[in-house]
Amino acid sequence: MSHPFPTPPIQPFERLQATDGLLVNAERWRKAHDYHRRRQNAHYQSLNQPGIVCGLGVQVIPAPKQVEAKYRDKRWLKIQPGIAIDLSGNVIVVPQPIEFRIATTVTGAEPVLLYLTVSYLDPDELRQKQQVEMVQETFRIDEKSTTPNSAEIEICRILLQPGEVVISQASEVFFPGYNNLDLRYRRQTQTRPQALARMAQVNHSDGDCARNFFNLAYLSQAVESLSSNLRGTDEVGQITLSENLSEYDLLYLTGTQALSLNSQEVASLKAYLDAGGVLLADAPVDAQKLIDSIQSLATLVGSPLKPLEELRRDHPLRIRPFLFAALPVIGKQPIRLLSGGGIVLIIGDIASAWGIDRELALPRMTIRSAHELGINILNYGVKRRQLIGLQQEDNLGRW
Known part of the structure; x- marks a missing residue:
């Protein structure tokens, strides 16, 4: 999926070479002025x-x-x-x-x-x-x-x-x-955003997998207000791990039960992660079956998860674009974050604080801090994919 506001085509500009005695006719006059128009348009389109x-x-x-x-x-x-x-x-x-x-x-x-x-x-x-x-x-x-x-x-x-x-x-x-x-x-x-963050919810056998779907749109909506370089899409996708995952920078997965994937789905997910994609698994604190299965999956694809506390202090999940020491508190309990190889595991159901809760009781600061950490995760997904993509053949359509 290409950027909705693509950059100009990669083509060199040609301008009229003026010399003494050059006959300026209508065609040459038009070429000289078209050169300036194209440069002006390319400048606008770029920025x-x-x-x-x-x-x-x-x-x-x-x-x-x-x-x-x-x-x-x-x-x-x-x-x-x-x-x-x-x-x-x-x-x-x-x-x-x-x-x-x-x-x-x-x-x-x-x-x-x-x-x-x-x-x-x-x-x-x-x-x-x-x-x-x-x-x-x-x-x-x-x-x-x-x-x-x-x-x-x-x-x-x-x-x-x-x-x-x-x-x-x-x-x-x-x-x-x-x-x-x-x-x-x-x-x-x-101003043209540097990147567009595309999210999709992963649908799977757990009946609870869609409980935060509408809250993903609230996060996408918050991106433009809180981040100057990033934009969210108007719509959040829905996908299974057996489909083509390459259109999305971040896949969101939740539920309560253990995740059960066949060999094709594991291979598809590994290829997606290797290409720079990010899987965000968001588990309630009591969803131990899901937590254990995500950690097993990370080991299976060769990227065991480590707590954020064990990662570098300048890890982008902690500092970009928003700086976090302690992580947000959801439901009176600090969330935990583990990461490795493109998989991010949140223990604490962070997406429940991205939207409007049924009782209208979530404090504004809770929602704001949850949005900011969510944007850090989105930014991590977009930047990770960009940096890996720049080392592969032709990734121009995305940036």
Whole structure:
């Protein structure tokens, strides 16, 4: 799985070699200016991620009076002026308000998620009716029922309900419903993260293996706020050890019973660990069967676990990006951490403190310290995989 904001292609730049007497025609002039555009775009793409700079608000409006009667319905929006920058570093400027009608109809019984996007249009790629001295860079507004591609900037989305559509503003903007404008997923321009941390829950025979699944999303959400160089994914995966594990930096495994793996699963896990992946086993303090089986598995793959206290004091699990002396206390008991060869064993059920507990009783500092240690583990997984990957053939797609 590649980075959602990939770096520029690894291609050398070519620029016009100026000499006395050089004839400057239109083609050479274009090449000279294209060189500067490509360098500017590559600079932006290297350091930043695409998104909206300002404006581009979306307003529900009555149908304009000048349109035909059959189009005077309650599907009209006004897109406000604004600026965005796309993945390639192209600046998209919408200088005037745009009246736009949502044309999509829902033909089936299920609602349709509709995306409204803006994208850059290069005037050199448009058919010009006449030659002019100056051309204006422009844009395109689209509505689509598929996920926006890398060249498109999402302005808003709408969950269209079957039947007659009346577009409206949500009564609660954080929880829009059917046919409401949903602006929660607009991406703002910001510094490009150095890495994207991808997590997946390991599903196995223990019926308790999914008890912390939703808390993994809370950790992923906390990454962006607490770490400047790392981002979490919008979704947490689910996987078994017999599947392809290479898409994920960290596999999360929990339960209470002993882990039972066949030879194929052990081989798959060992290959994943050897390639730099990390398995986080999170066990309650009384889940001795699971604890013993994880320690046996670590020995089986050639990486016996050692307590954090026996590892170097500058081990990344302890210091990066957050510094820990004592580990967080969960349920009035300090957790224990053991590690070796890409396997991290937490004894203390740390993921239970990554989310909102049912009684709403977890202290804020408990959640915060649990998040910080979780981010240390994620950072360890991402960096371990990166350092091992850099010693292997072509790992460009990930970083």
